[in-house]
Amino acid sequence: MGNNFLVWILIFCLLHSVSGEGCSLILKPSRVVLGFGESVSVSCEAARPVRVLGWESAISAVHTQEDRSVQWKVDSLIDWIEEPICYGVFFTAPRQCEEKLNLVLYKTPDSISIRQANHSGPMVEGKEYQLLCEVQNIAPVQYLTLRWYRGQTEVYQHSFSDLTSSSPVQVSSTLVITPTKAENDAEYKCVAELELGPEGPQPPPTLASEPLTVSIYFPPTLLSPETEVLDFTAGEEITLNCTATGNPTPVYSWQSSHPIEERLKENAVITSTSLLPGTYTCTASNTLEKKSKQFIIKEKIKGV
Numbered sequence: 068m069g070n071n072f073l074v075w076i077l078i079f080c081l082l083h084s085v086s087g088e089g090c091s092l093i094l095k096p097s098r099v100v101l102g103f104g105e106s107v108s109v110s111c112e113a114a115r116p117v118r119v120l121g122w123e124s125a126i127s128a129v130h131t132q133e134d135r136s137v138q139w140k141v142d143s144l145i146d147w148i149e150e151p152i153c154y155g156v157f158f159t160a161p162r163q164c165e166e167k168l169n170l171v172l173y174k175t176p177d178s179i180s181i182r183q184a185n186h187s188g189p190m191v192e193g194k195e196y197q198l199l200c201e202v203q204n205i206a207p208v209q210y211l212t213l214r215w216y217r218g219q220t221e222v223y224q225h226s227f228s229d230l231t232s233s234s235p236v237q238v239s240s241t242l243v244i245t246p247t248k249a250e251n252d253a254e255y256k257c258v259a260e261l262e263l264g265p266e267g268p269q270p271p272p273t274l275a276s277e278p279l280t281v282s283i284y285f286p287p288t289l290l291s292p293e294t295e296v297l298d299f300t301a302g303e304e305i306t307l308n309c310t311a312t313g314n315p316t317p318v319y320s321w322q323s324s325h326p327i328e329e330r331l332k333e334n335a336v337i338t339s340t341s342l343l344p345g346t347y348t349c350t351a352s353n354t355l356e357k358k359s360k361q362f363i364i365k366e367k368i369k370g371v
């Protein structure tokens with residue numbers, strides 16, 4: 068009883084105590100990184116004769132009046148407590164001092180996911196879109212880095228070092244993209260990494276989202292858009308090539324003053340011996356746009 072009372076008085080006195088260099092308290096180790104639920108043990112040693120030496124903490128507070136060293140020990144740390152403080156009350160000046168333990172209790176995220184934020188379905192090339200990465204229950208957030216990848220390439224890095232919270236939080240990161248058609252079917256993902264320093268686990272714990280595959284729509288692009296002029300020789304095969312790329316895949320239609328065989332009308336390429344001199348126009352279209360191309364079949368002028 069009396070002893071406890073004395074300790075409380077002494078703790079109260081610590082308000083005026085010294086810490087750092089002049090404080091004769093040594094913590095071993097001085098920085099502790101531990102996973103949620105792991106055990107921890109830190110000793111506090113007094114470098115000169117001490118009256119009372121103890122740990123102030125919400126969990127496993129302890130003190131001694133006999134020894135020059137005292138251990139703070141928890142079998143399984145599952146509380147997001149304040150950093151414990153070792154305090155000493157000495158016979159000579161400075162009479163009181165304290166040393167705060169640099170304690171990092173971490174927890175890898177429960178989940179990480181990625182989605183399109185302000186739009187659903189395929190994207191259109193050249194427009195802006197937002198992708199959102201959400202991380203659930205991570206601690207401490209100030210050690211978190213979120214890395215965005217397109218395929219194997221890191222495209223953006225988001226650090227949360229300006230935040231401070233020792234208990235688990237939910238955070239998110241937004242990536243604004245302006246996709247090109249070359250990025251059709253690209254896979255985006257985000258990866259959470261806890262960089263806890265040399266005392267932490269190596270390599271740093273990471274968790275990756277499932278990949279998000281983005282479809283990029285783009286208008287039909289004719290592989291050779293210029294008008295083509297072809298020579299006509301009766302009975303010879305002529306090829307009209309209207310091939311275009313596009314997403315969705317373009318559909319084709321043909322028009323001419325001459326009748327076109329029904330089976331050829333939706334082809335990208337028409338190869339036939341029955342095409343006649345004149346103009347043939349093809350249209351490649353998808354949901355975004357239509358592109359046309361002309362083929363002019365010219366009768367050879369005899370004798371030239």
Ligand SMILES: *[C@@H]1O[C@H](CO)[C@@H](O)[C@H](O)[C@H]1NC(C)=O
Nearest residue numbers: 184185186194195196197243
């Ligand atoms: C999505 O967000 C981007 C960037 O903030 C914006 O430019 C774009 O217009 C938005 N798109 C839609 C479909 O709301």
Ligand SMILES: *[C@@H]1O[C@H](CO)[C@@H](O)[C@H](O)[C@H]1NC(C)=O
Nearest residue numbers: 290291306307308309310336
């Ligand atoms: C049509 O043209 C494209 C581009 O020049 C070419 O890759 C393709 O092989 C051609 N198709 C035919 C059937 O000639």
